[in-house]
Structures are given as C-alpha cells and as structure tokens.
Amino acid sequence: MRTYLVVIDDSPEATLALRFAARRAARTQGHVIVLTIIPPTDFLAFGGVQATIEAEAREHAEELVAAAADAVASEAGMTPTIMVQQGQPADVVHALLDERPEVSALVLGAAASGPPGPLVAHFTGADCGTLPCPVMIVPGGMDVERLAALS
Numbered sequence: 001m002r003t004y005l006v007v008i009d010d011s012p013e014a015t016l017a018l019r020f021a022a023r024r025a026a027r028t029q030g031h032v033i034v035l036t037i038i039p040p041t042d043f044l045a046f047g048g049v050q051a052t053i054e055a056e057a058r059e060h061a062e063e064l065v066a067a068a069a070d071a072v073a074s075e076a077g078m079t080p081t082i083m084v085q086q087g088q089p090a091d092v093v094h095a096l097l098d099e100r101p102e103v104s105a106l107v108l109g110a111a112a113s114g115p116p117g118p119l120v121a122h123f124t125g126a127d128c129g130t131l132p133c134p135v136m137i138v139p140g141g142m143d144v145e146r147l148a149a150l151s
Contacts (some may be wrong), residue, residue, distance in 0.1 A: 002030035002104040002105040002135075007093060008068050009036065013109030013140030016147060018068055020073055020138045021107040023151035026076035033103065034068045035060045035096065058084065087111060090122040097132055105134050112141035 004021040008014040020033065025032045038057045041050070065082040072080045085092045097103055110120050123135050138147070 001102070002028045003033060003100070003102045004030060004105050004107050005033045005035060005036050005093075005096065005100070005103045006078060007037065007089070008106040010064065010115075011036065011111070011140070013111055013117075013138065015071075015106065015109070015141060016142060017107050017109035017138040019144075019151045020136070021078040022072040022080075023059075023148070024076075024105075024107075025072075025078065027151065030104070032072050032076070032078065032080035032099070033083060033096075034065050034080045035067075035070065035083045035085065035093070037065050037089045037092050039089060040087065058086075063095050074127060091118055093119065093123070099105055101132065103133050105129070107136045107138065109138045110140055112139070 002025065004025050006018050006021040008018055021032050022138065024030065030093065038061050041053060061084045065084055069080055069082050072078060083096070085096070095108065106123060108120050108123065110116055115121070116124070120137060123131065123139070
C-alpha cells in the first residue's frame with residue numbers, strides 16, 4: 001500500500017498538498033499520514049506563561065489535523081493517520097521517515113510566489129538524494145481543476 005506523508009500548516013499551499021495526497025492515495029488504494037509540527041518556541045517565558053503558549057500551540061495543531069482529517073475523508077473517502085509532533089520541522093520529518101518505511105512519498109506544498117519554505121528548501125537541497133522516498137512538491141499557484149487532473 002502506498003502511503004503519502006503530507007506536512008500541513010495554515011498555508012493555502014499546504015491545503016493543496018493535502019488535497020493532492022488524498023486524491024493520489026484514493027487512486028492508488030493507498031493511505032495518507034497528515035503531520036503538523038509544533039516548532040520549538042524561540043524564547044522562554046515564565047513557567048505559567050510558557051505552559052499556556054505551548055498548550056495553545058498544541059490545541060491549534062490538533063484543530064489543524066482534525067480539519068485535515070475531515071478534508072481527506074471528504075476528498076478521498078478514507079480516514080488518514082494524523083500526527084502532531086514537536087521539534088525542528090526538518091528533524092521531525094527525517095525521524096518520521098526513518099520510523100515509517102511504508103511512506104512512499106513526502107508531499108509538500110510550495111508557495112505560489114517568493115522563495116520556497118523551509119521544508120521545501122531543505123528536502124530539495126543537498127541531502128535530497130539520501131531520502132528513503134520521493135518528494136512531491138505541489139505548486140501553490142496551481143488551480144484546483146489542474147490539481148484534480150494531475151492527481
């Protein structure tokens with residue numbers, strides 16, 4: 001079974017990448033893993049404030065993956081695996097790819113304009129030849145009809 005790992009955030013390009021992964025999984029009788037990553041905080045606040053910031057970030061991430069799971073169910077008629085992890089995004093994805101040999105492709109969304117985001121830049125950079133699976137990059141400027149035709 002093909003498994004597509006899609007990394008999501010609040011961006012429009014992540015929504016397109018999710019839709020692409022769901023449609024590909026449906027067409028190949030595969031599965032989708034939806035991952036959102038809570039990056040480490042850049043500062044340390046007082047204990048109670050820090051705990052509140054972290055709790056709010058986790059709550060937002062859980063809402064994001066729940067909405068993504070609903071979108072996959074609607075788009076592809078399947079229930080994805082959802083994951084919320086904390087850490088440096090590239091490190092989290094590398095670790096997950098190491099732990100999950102069933103992942104057939106890493107699916108990322110690229111912004112419609114401007115430089116690539118940190119994950120796209122990382123996973124298409126110097127180490128891309130060492131990954132255990134292909135990277136699929138969904139252009140953020142692609143319209144939904146074109147996306148449907150390709151997936």
